[in-house]
Amino acid sequence: MSHETKSSATPHTPVYAFVGNPNCGKSTLFNALTGLKQKVGNYPGVTVEKKIGETYSQHGHPIKIIDLPGAYSLAARSPDEAVLRDVLLGRREDTPQPDRIVCILDASNLERNLYLVHQILDLGRPVILALNMMDLAFKAGLEIRVARLEKELGIPVIPCEAANGKGLVELRQAMSRADLPLARHAWDIPAAIAPAVSELAASLHENDGKAPLSARAEALLLLTDQDTVRVTGSRPLHPRTAEIFHNWQKRWEGEGTDWAGTLVSSRYDAIGNLCGKIVERKANLGPSGSDRIDEVVTHPVWGWLVLAGIMTLVFLSIFTLAEYPMNLIDSCVAALGDWVKSAMPAGDLRNLITDGAIAGVGGVLVFLPQIMILFLFIGLLESTGYMARAAFIMDRLMSRVGLNGRSFIPLLSSYACAIPGIMATRTIEDHKDRLTTILIAPLMSCSARLPVYLLMISALVPGDRVPLLTKTLVMMFMYALGTFGAFGFAWLFKRTLLKGEPPLMIMELPPYRLPRVRDIAFHMVERAWMFLKNAGTVILAISIALWFLSAYPKAPDGASPAQQLEQSFAGRAGKALEPVIKPLGFDWQIGIGLITSFAAREVFVSTMSVVFNTEDAGENTVPLRQSLMKARWPDGRPLFTPLVCFTLMIFYVFAMQCMSTLVVVKRETNSWRWPAFQMAYMTSTAWVLAFIVYQGASLLGF
Amino acid sequence: MPALRKLSEITVGTKALVREFPKQGSAFLRLREMGLMPGTALTLIRTAPMGDPLEIKVRGYNLTLRKSEAEHILVEIQPAG
Numbered sequence: 001m002s003h004e005t006k007s008s009a010t011p012h013t014p015v016y017a018f019v020g021n022p023n024c025g026k027s028t029l030f031n032a033l034t035g036l037k038q039k040v041g042n043y044p045g046v047t048v049e050k051k052i053g054e055t056y057s058q059h060g061h062p063i064k065i066i067d068l069p070g071a072y073s074l075a076a077r078s079p080d081e082a083v084l085r086d087v088l089l090g091r092r093e094d095t096p097q098p099d100r101i102v103c104i105l106d107a108s109n110l111e112r113n114l115y116l117v118h119q120i121l122d123l124g125r126p127v128i129l130a131l132n133m134m135d136l137a138f139k140a141g142l143e144i145r146v147a148r149l150e151k152e153l154g155i156p157v158i159p160c161e162a163a164n165g166k167g168l169v170e171l172r173q174a175m176s177r178a179d180l181p182l183a184r185h186a187w188d189i190p191a192a193i194a195p196a197v198s199e200l201a202a203s204l205h206e207n208d209g210k211a212p213l214s215a216r217a218e219a220l221l222l223l224t225d226q227d228t229v230r231v232t233g234s235r236p237l238h239p240r241t242a243e244i245f246h247n248w249q250k251r252w253e254g255e256g257t258d259w260a261g262t263l264v265s266s267r268y269d270a271i272g273n274l275c276g277k278i279v280e281r282k283a284n285l286g287p288s289g290s291d292r293i294d295e296v297v298t299h300p301v302w303g304w305l306v307l308a309g310i311m312t313l314v315f316l317s318i319f320t321l322a323e324y325p326m327n328l329i330d331s332c333v334a335a336l337g338d339w340v341k342s343a344m345p346a347g348d349l350r351n352l353i354t355d356g357a358i359a360g361v362g363g364v365l366v367f368l369p370q371i372m373i374l375f376l377f378i379g380l381l382e383s384t385g386y387m388a389r390a391a392f393i394m395d396r397l398m399s400r401v402g403l404n405g406r407s408f409i410p411l412l413s414s415y416a417c418a419i420p421g422i423m424a425t426r427t428i429e430d431h432k433d434r435l436t437t438i439l440i441a442p443l444m445s446c447s448a449r450l451p452v453y454l455l456m457i458s459a460l461v462p463g464d465r466v467p468l469l470t471k472t473l474v475m476m477f478m479y480a481l482g483t484f485g486a487f488g489f490a491w492l493f494k495r496t497l498l499k500g501e502p503p504l505m506i507m508e509l510p511p512y513r514l515p516r517v518r519d520i521a522f523h524m525v526e527r528a529w530m531f532l533k534n535a536g537t538v539i540l541a542i543s544i545a546l547w548f549l550s551a552y553p554k555a556p557d558g559a560s561p562a563q564q565l566e567q568s569f570a571g572r573a574g575k576a577l578e579p580v581i582k583p584l585g586f587d588w589q590i591g592i593g594l595i596t597s598f599a600a601r602e603v604f605v606s607t608m609s610v611v612f613n614t615e616d617a618g619e620n621t622v623p624l625r626q627s628l629m630k631a632r633w634p635d636g637r638p639l640f641t642p643l644v645c646f647t648l649m650i651f652y653v654f655a656m657q658c659m660s661t662l663v664v665v666k667r668e669t670n671s672w673r674w675p676a677f678q679m680a681y682m683t684s685t686a687w688v689l690a691f692i693v694y695q696g697a698s699l700l701g702f
Numbered sequence: 703m704p705a706l707r708k709l710s711e712i713t714v715g716t717k718a719l720v721r722e723f724p725k726q727g728s729a730f731l732r733l734r735e736m737g738l739m740p741g742t743a744l745t746l747i748r749t750a751p752m753g754d755p756l757e758i759k760v761r762g763y764n765l766t767l768r769k770s771e772a773e774h775i776l777v778e779i780q781p782a783g
Contacts, residue, residue, distance in 0.1 A: 072732075072735060073732075075735065077728070108762070110762075111761040111762065112763060115735060224735075260734075261731075264734040265734070265739050291747075294747075299751070300751040392750050392757065393750055395750060395754070396750060396751075396753065396754045504729050504732070505766055505767060506729065506765070506766065506767050506771075508763060508766075510764075
């Protein structure tokens with residue numbers, strides 16, 4: 001991190017952590033304070049976004065802010081919440097332990113927002129409360145006595161409206177204070193569990209080496225989180241501490257004490273007392289705007305129509321709107337390649353630059369429009385609150401295969417392209433649900449399969465014109481096959497490999513809000529940048545390698561492109577592959593197509609035109625179709641029989657023919673194990689199904 | 703003692719008080735942390751178009767949960783108004 005050098009000259013840059021529940025406006029506040037001075041990355045080992053920004057105190061001194069993921073509790077239930085807990089407790093070596101904490105609260109929903117605050121005050125660090133969305137609280141008929149809250153807790157409380165830029169100056173002032181008071185955290189741990197907490201805290205301090213202040217907080221965490229290893233930070237409890245805990249558990253079980261419940265209830269009791277003093281409900285205003293919108297949006301009839309309408313819009317936009325920038329990128333890349341070709345003498349280096357590097361960069365950039373458009377919509381849907389409603393409506397359907405409603409949008413976007421779809425799975429909290437969704441997403445027929453389907457359909461029927469009905473029916477069959485396959489595998493994975501806790505749907509439905517264009521734009525650019533930085537480089541390297549495999553070794557001068565390809569490494573691999581794919585009715589020439597289309601499925605079409613010596617006619621499949629019809633096995637049988645075309649389509653429905661997807665899956669799962677598994681299960685399914693179809697139909701005399 | 707009903711079986715629009723709440727299970731601990739526990743007042747706002755999950759209003763905000771959890775939560779129906 002290069003910016004460290006400058007700040008290390010100054011004494012010590014204070015580090016603030018921003019924490020709060022999801023939907024409390026934390027990101028808006030963070031963006032407003034730090035502007036473009038943000039670094040976005042990943043916490044190593046988990047796919048949780050790490051955001052660190054810099055701002056200045058009112059005296060011009062730098063302040064570092066860590067924007068921690070939104071969470072409801074320190075007793076972590078998701079990777080996001082685990083990161084929050086571990087950073088606050090100073091367990092992550094990659095992140096400095098924050099000196100001070102700013103808790104952001106949704107003022108219109110104080111009680112639940114204060115639960116996390118209540119846990120955080122246990123940590124014994126200076127805390128500033130930012131009461132956000134004061135305007136919404138006022139509209140909901142709530143009057144909050146800020147001064148009283150400040151007096152009760154003994155810490156600065158700043159009312160703000162981050163969306164309107166109000167309260168930022170005051171917050172910056174509070175953050176600039178040289179000394180911040182510690183909270184008067186008047187909270188009596190319930191008598192039934194108090195002795196246990198002090199005993200555990202003492203042992204955690206003495207035996208597990210926890211700092212005295214955090215030892216008490218960790219002892220309390222132990223009571224609500226049964227996984228002791230997670231609580232103590234990947235180290236098992238010291239045997240003495242574990243023994244104390246175990247003895248208390250046995251005693252409580254004997255007495256019938258519900259220790260976790262008692263602890264949570266006593267926190268909410270304390271919060272209830274506090275809110276009684278500071279919140280005045282002026283009037284019951286009747287159904288809010290959100291309630292009225294939900295009457296329609298989650299209505300048994302209108303709800304489906306709204307969902308279908310919005311999803312059609314999202315889907316069509318990714319499909320069609322992205323096409324213009326994608327074509328622009330293609331033509332720019334082609335123009336750049338032509339320019340290099342005219343400016344450089346012919347030779348290996350020129351080919352490497354034009355056909356390898358420039359084409360490879362184009363192959364990476366071409367994903368950006370789809371990624372940006374999808375994240376534009378996801379940003380809009382999330383920030384308005386509709387995303388939660390879509391999950392609410394779809395949950396029942398998704399639960400049939402063991403997933404929950406949150407998987408719906410990533411899977412739907414995978415029909416356009418699995419890459420943005422897989423990147424969108426970060427909204428799924430449960431780790432196993434997320435992994436299942438990632439594993440099945442590429443089975444949704446993406447737009448790159450379309451050219452392959454279209455070519456095969458044109459070769460499937462006699463004559464140069466394909467009847468529209470045939471085309472539609474075959475297409476629909478392929479889409480349906482992929483979709484049912486995906487849900488079948490989800491069902492299978494959730495029952496075997498990724499078996500876990502019964503799926504939950506405990507989710508907040510936040511009030512509808514106007515989208516924040518600035519926050520959405522930030523998010524879009526972040527995701528695009530992360531894709532380029534993390535996946536783009538690997539994709540580029542693999543595509544150069546694939547180019548090399550089809551360009552070398554060189555054929556003697558005067559050889560046709562088809563002869564060149566035949567004797568290249570890719571051609572030899574295609575021949576080596578023939579025994580494996582012959583039972584599917586494919587020969588080595590198709591084998592070359594299978595290998596080169598690993599770069600991207602649509603490459604199959606251009607490879608076929610090289611293999612069968614056809615001028616590339618772009619969208620027009622007729623010349624290529626005629627060449628395919630003429631292709632023969634050595635013994636004179638036609639190669640592309642209708643059955644082979646059909647089998648090939650089935651193969652493409654299931655086979656993992658996309659290295660870019662594999663690279664992104666590696667990024668999102670943090671290991672090559674899952675992409676390897678994905679490749680294995682998808683391609684072997686493809687082979688087996690193609691085998692059954694081809695051999696079965698051949699036996700039946702087709 | 704008024705009769706207790708399962709949260710999964712009350713009608714939409716009903717206001718109720720939570721009376722019995724399971725002690726075990728991470729789902730129920732999470733629901734507690736979200737503010738749902740014995741003594742909490744709630745209103746059943748609606749069910750999803752396919753009947754599951756449920757949407758309840760609790761502590762001033764809207765929360766969803768599936769029927770498979772709701773059937774373990776026993777509530778006492780409060781008179782309307």
